[in-house]
Amino acid sequence: MFSGDTFKNIRVYWLAFVAYWGIILFGYDTGIAGGVVSQPYFETSFGLVNADGSINKSKDTEVSSNVVSVLQAGAFFGALGSAPISAWLGRRLTLIGFTIIFVIGAILTTVAGGSRGIAYIYGGRVISGLGIGGISAVAPTYVSECSPKNVRGRITGCFQIMVAIGVMISYFINLGVGLHMANSPNVWRIPFGFQLVPAGLMCLGLCTVKESPRWLASKGYVAEAIANLAYLRREPYDSDEVRREFAEIEAAIREEQEARKGLGLKEAFLGKGNFVRFVIAFVIFLLQQWSGQNSVGYYAPQIFSSIGYSGTTNSLLASGIYGIVKVVATALFVFFFVESLGRKASLFISAMGMGITFFIIGTILKTHPVVTPLAGQSAPPPSPSSKGMAAMLYIYVCFYSMGWGPLPWVYVADIFPTRTRHYGLAVGSGSQWLWNFVVAKVTPTLETDLGFKLFMMFATINIGGMAVFSLFLPETKGRSLEEMDIIFGSVSAESREVFIERALDHSEVKSQPSIDKQI
Secondary structure, three states, rough: OOOHHHHHHHHHHHHHHOOHHHHHHHHHHHHHHHHHOHHHHHHOOOOEEEEOOOOOOHHHHHHHHHHHHHHHHHHHHHHHHHHHHHHHHHHHHHHHHHHHHHHHHHHHHHHOOOEEHHHHHHHHHHHHHHHHHHHHHHHHHHHHHOOOOOHHHHHHHHHEEEEEHHHHHHHHHHHHHHHHHOOOOOHHHHHOOOOHHHHHHHHHHOOOOOOOOHHHHHHHOOHHHHHHHHHHHHOOOOHHHHHHHHHHHHHHHHHHHOOOOOOOOHHHHOOOHHHHHHHHHHEEEEHHHHOOOHHHHHHHHHHHHHOOOOOOHHHHHHHHHHOOOHHHHHHHHHHHHHHHHHHHHHHHHHHHHHHHHHHHHHHHHHHHOOOOOOOOOOOOOOOOHHHHHHHHHHHHHHHHHHHOOOOOHHHHHHOOOOHHHHHHHHHHHHHHHHHHHHHHHHHHHHHHHOOOOHHHHHHHHHHHHHHHHHHHHOOOOOOOHHHHHHOOOOOHHHHHHHHHHHHOOOOOOHHOOOOOHHO
16 A cells, blocks of 8 residues: 555645545535434424424425535536636636635534524535535546556545545534534534534645646646646656656647647537547436435435434434445545556446345335334334344445445546546536435435335446446546547547657757756
């Protein structure tokens, strides 16, 4: 795990660590709402309880789905709007801007309550969503463009580790306030207010990192691009490694400029070898969102209640354990297997494993239905069948974490050239948030109406859709970003080599004797 390459690329790891604080926000924000709205004090404070003390089920379902899903609605627009902004301002400044937007939304959700009703939470979640959507699109682009190809999958895959850490933290904060502050506004103010911590750390950290060399080169800032590339690689500016990598970057940019001179957005999306990449970016996230993970992740307390973990403490504790398993499984895969197993095999095994575990859960729930305790009765301990279904959920998230969790972000960041990568990530992230919104909105209703059939539905999608789709994807493991044009047919291998040799022959590296003073 900690080879010489790890320390050689320590500046790239630091850059990813900083950029991915925003992804902790992504995970935290998606995990926190389901636990907050399930707290009895929240339900009482926001009018979700009938006069006789029972929960107004239809209103509770509506508010739950709205609080969770409006974040995704804002994120969808933030992700799509991030593409032109990051192309204009650069990756680093764009991330700072979207983080500030997020902070405004987090403050609104934190101060809700009393005369400031549920509308403050809805409004704050939408604004936070704009920030999260932009961050989720730009951060993987930024990290991918700064990472060397031999560790790019591992570093880019840290995205999902950070998502999992954010979700896990949200579960335990909900558990903590549910146990120790259950009868105060802190059940939502502490969980929503905590968002400001990673947001502040990210803003400070972004002041310590460099702009993407690939973005700088695409804008003609050659000297600064070479300086930043040498800094990130911890090499002299005129080393063979830096000269070769920058020549590849320049060659790819010059090819794109020559082939698409005078052409606009239409060519970027529909040009040779491009359209299929945008289709992959859209479909891979559509399938990821319908894998069942987000339904479990957003509504973990409710899902665990549906399989027999009755009572707030039981369901929140089971959710917290689920979060821990997800973090550990994701970290093991990203650090030890992502660069050895390959993208296709990982996605296929992951989808099959998820489908099988969901079929098992659905079968157990069908044959051993859960008996819900009556109002006023204490929650019984989970039955053996409930424990078996919980174990299957923990195994399920291990399979998710070894493929369909981290790899869609890695794969989409892999396949686009510099000039269209921000559009590709924006489309992928927009698709992710669009279907994220749909899944978050319909899950409470599906869970109520379908019962065990919900798990059967997700199992069918896992095996019939995701496993089959993964078999048709080109393998990208160990290939440089500039080689993707060859894989997708935008340019021939022979033509690319000519461009690289030309870039090496006419490289401006030799004419920059002052650059080493900047490093």
